[in-house]
Amino acid sequence: MAVTLWCALCSCLLLCAYSMVPNPQNARITSINLRSILQWDAPRLHKGNITYTVQYKSINLPGNTYENVGTxxxxxxxxxxxxxxxxxxxxxxxxxxxxxxxxxxxxTFKPMDDTNIGPPDVKVKSESGSLHVDFIGPFAELDNWPLKKYYGSWNYRILYWKKDSSTEVTHIDTDHNSEILSQLEPWTIYCVQVQAVIPELNKTGELSEVLCEQTTHNGVTPVWIIVTVLIGSMLAIVISVPLCFFSFLYLYRLAKHVLCPSYIFPEHLKEFLSKPPSSSQDFSALPQEEHLFYDKLTVVSEESKNQNDETGDETSKTTEHLQHSEQEDSDLRIVPASEEA
Structure with a gap:
């Protein structure tokens, strides 16, 4: 170990003596969903400002030269x-x-093989004793296209297990974007994860986050629920039928009272309307209005009996005058204007 360190130190001293720049260290590619970054470590034991240049060339094209990616x-x-x-x-x-x-x-770098496939977006919904699992993606970072379109084969792998028994994991592969997990125990919490699988490259993507959901009943309605629903329906019918009948009767009477009010049509109008109207009436046969002329009439009322005796003579004179007037009235004849002429 000491010999190795001594050799490295000697190499660095020689490089510094000849003013050579040390090489970058630990070059690597970090690629997720086709977003690829070339990374490296800075050279050690070097003083001064350092910049870097990155170049590439395609292996598939023989004789191709390097081109700059960054300078x-x-x-x-x-x-x-x-x-x-x-x-x-x-x-x-x-x-x-x-x-x-x-x-x-x-x-070397081959994007389709070297990139890591990220986790898809997953939604889990419990319904009728089953779990409905929907998933989509992941998407390419550069153009936001689904990675499924870049690869020739693409499947999703669904892993699920009981929450209290994570050792017994069941998985299902599908090429669709949804799956229904059935044959599950009712009222039990299940956890689900999904990942992408590329069979042709024997490549699997990252697992999605763990989603747990409780199942409901297994789809078979219990007997007590059926009985309760039937009883409730019968009670509703028993109550609603009379209510509807009386409501209809009330509305009928109200409409009849408003639209057809009850009153007795006069008999003389019925008799008049029942007769057919005359086709023509001769108004010329009707008598013309006559202009009548009358003499002036004077009416004298009878005096009260309780008047004083002092007016007796006047009363007798008035009586005689009235008798004379009555006699004249009896001789009076109403003469039409035509006769007078």
Whole structure:
């Protein structure tokens, strides 16, 4: 161990003597859902400012030359997500300080194989003794497309178990985005996780978070519930039928009173309306209004009997005058205007 440390120290001293820049250390790719970052560690035992250059070339194209991905980088990482997801590449990085630079450090990278598949989004719903599990994704970081579209084969694996018995795990593979977990014990809490599976690459994605949900009854309605519902329905019918009948009767009477009020039509109007109207009436046969002329009449009332005897003579004279007037009235004849003319 001491010999190794001594050799490393001697190498660093020689590099410093010749003003050479040490190589970057521990180059690696971190890729999740096709978002890929090339990372490395800064060289040790070097004073001064250091920048980095990253280049790539495609292995699938013979004779292809390296192209820059990033230059004058001050951080110890470089985003290489812009490279095609279907390619196969060689990446290299070197450190640079003023006019000096280190040797290239290379690493191979194949996005479809090297990227890690993240967990899908999962929803669990309990219904009729079963668990309805829906899941979607994950999605590519660069264009937000489902990763399912990048791969030729894609399945989802559903793992579930009783909460109190995590050792007995059951799994189901499906190529759909939902699944119904049936044949479960009623009123029992089950926990669920889902992950993506790529059979052609023998690759599995990260597991989703654990979701636990309690099942309800197993879908068979108990007898006591059926009896309760039937009794309730019968009581509702018994109560509602008379109520509806009396409500209808009341509304009928009210409508009849408003629309057809009860009153007796006069008999003389009935008799008049029952007769057919005359087709024509000769109004010329009716007598014309006659203009009648009358003499002036004077009416004298009888004097009260309790008057004084002093007016006796006047009373007798008045009586004679009245008798004379009555006689004149008897001789008076009403003469129409036509006769008078």
């Amino acid at each position: 004058n980088l001050t951080l110890t990482e470089c985003d290489v997500s812009s490279l095609s997801a279907y390619g196969n590449y060689v990446l290299k990085v070197r450190a640079e300080s003023e006019n000096d630079h280190s040797d290239w450090v290379t690493i």
